[in-house]
Amino acid sequence: MAMESSVTNTCNYNSNVTFFYNSVGKKVSVTWTARDFVVIGLGLTVCLIVVLANLMVMVAIFMNRRFHFPIYYLLGNMAAADLFAGIAYANLMLNTGPWTRTLTKEQWYIRGALIDISLTASVANLLAVAVERHQTILTMQLHSTMPKRRVVLLIVCIWAVSIIMGLVPSKFWNCECNLSDCSTVAPLYSRQFLIFWAVLNLLTFFIMVAMYTRIFIYVRYRSQNVSQHTSEIQQRQTVINLMKTISMVLGAFVICWTPGLIILLLDGLLGKDSHANDYEKFCLVIAECNSLVNPIIYSLRDDEMRRTFKRILCCLCWRGVTQQREPPPVEIDSPLTETFSVAFSQETHGCVQKSEDQALCMPQDTNSKEDSWTMPGV
Structure with a gap:
């Protein structure tokens, strides 16, 4: 009992967030500055664009049956992760600066x-995409035959692992009982946890880069020996284009996140000396x-994705126009009522009749087997 009481006394469970910031020498703003308003304003604007852009990617994958394959569902899940990141950054912007002092430890x-x-x-998600591509491309197939149930289970596992990793610092791996182990970047996090987290992510980056390097070498080798049949050439080019798109997504992710992970690693290893x-x-x-x-890469690299974006925007604009053109109330006995109603009905129903590219405005036939994937149209 005495030992338990001693351990409890050394822990700072009742201390507030400011206490931990002061213990590592990290300053917390007291008053608002013009710089704070600019940072928060720009940050929230970017977060809004991130949410809308990735939401469009998810809608495009859901509505276009040509994207109903495991690889695109994983890319859609990646868009969901980016959308979640936009929400997370928005929450960070609304709880930073002088607002940090008002946060409880749970909120922090x-x-x-x-x-x-x-x-x-x-x-x-990137690791799952790399494994899926490695398994598929080595057989020179465009899409995996993975059942839908397995894809859904994989997506659920991805989010389950992510939530667990997010909860680890608050529940098990923090520095509330060891102030000398506190991080200077995240003052309530354990430096050992930052080392573990940064090394794990950097190691995953290297694994994915190695896998994609092997895939590209294999595709290049097979391309030199493939026959000149038109269908095989088209399939090979489609595989290469998809690989380039995914590789650009991976490259952008590594470039954007590696500096932050290195900073966390140095903070974990050196503490205050890392600056x-x-x-x-x-x-x-x-x-x-x-x-x-990522949404920019999809729109620049994937012609079908770009066309789907245009269709979605076209339908949204057309619905906005038709709503503005909605006729005002008129008398029932007016001779123009019937004529205008017929004309307006024909106009609003012309959303998909004017062009095949506006097919997304109409519900599509979704009859298909649960565990099979629909082949893309030509």
């Missing part, structure tokens, strides 16, 4: 957990940009 842990979950989900706080905000901005880069 939630703020950090949201960032951890979004990063873990993105890394896990990690001098580069923390810069690395955070770069990491935030990654969630905005």
Whole structure:
């Protein structure tokens, strides 16, 4: 009992967030400055764009049956992770600066957990995509034959692992009982946890880069020996284009997140001597940009995705126009009522009749087997 009481007394469970910031020498703003307003304003604007852009990617994958394959569902889940990252960064912006002093420890842990979950989900998605591509491309197939149930289970596991990793610091691996182990970037986190987290993510990066390097070497080798049949050439080119898109997504992720992970690693190893706080905000901005880069890559590299974006925007604009053109109330006995109603009905129903590219405005036939994937149309 005496030993238990001694351990409890050394823990700072009742201390507030400011206490831990002061213990590592990290300053907390007291008053608002013009710089704070600019940072928060720009940050929230970027977060809004991130959420809308990735939401469009998810809608495009859901609505276009040509994307109903395991690889695109995983990319859609990655867009969901980026959308979640936008929400996490928005929450960070609304709880930073002088607002940090008002946070309870639980609120501070939630703020950090949201960032951890979004990063873990993105890394896990990229690793799942790499494994799927490695398994598929080695047989020179365009799409995997993985059942839908397995894909759904994989996505659920990705988010389960991400949530667990986000909760670990607040529940098990913090520095509340050992102030000398506190991080200078995240003052309530254990430096040992930052080392573990940074090394794990960097190691995953190297594994994915090695896998994609092997895939590209294999595709290049097979391309030299493939026959000149038109269908095989088209399939090979489609595989290569998809690989380039995914590789650009991976490259952007590594470029955007590596500086932040290195800062966390140095903070974990050196503590105050790393001067990690001098580069923390810069690395955070770069990491935030990654969630905005992926939709841009999809729209530039994938013609079908770009066309689907245009269809979605076209339908949204057309519905907005038709709502503005909605006729005002008229008398029942007016001779123009019937004529206008017929004309308006024909106009609103012409959303998909004017062009095949606006087919997304109409419900599509979704009759298909549960565990089979629909082959894309030609």
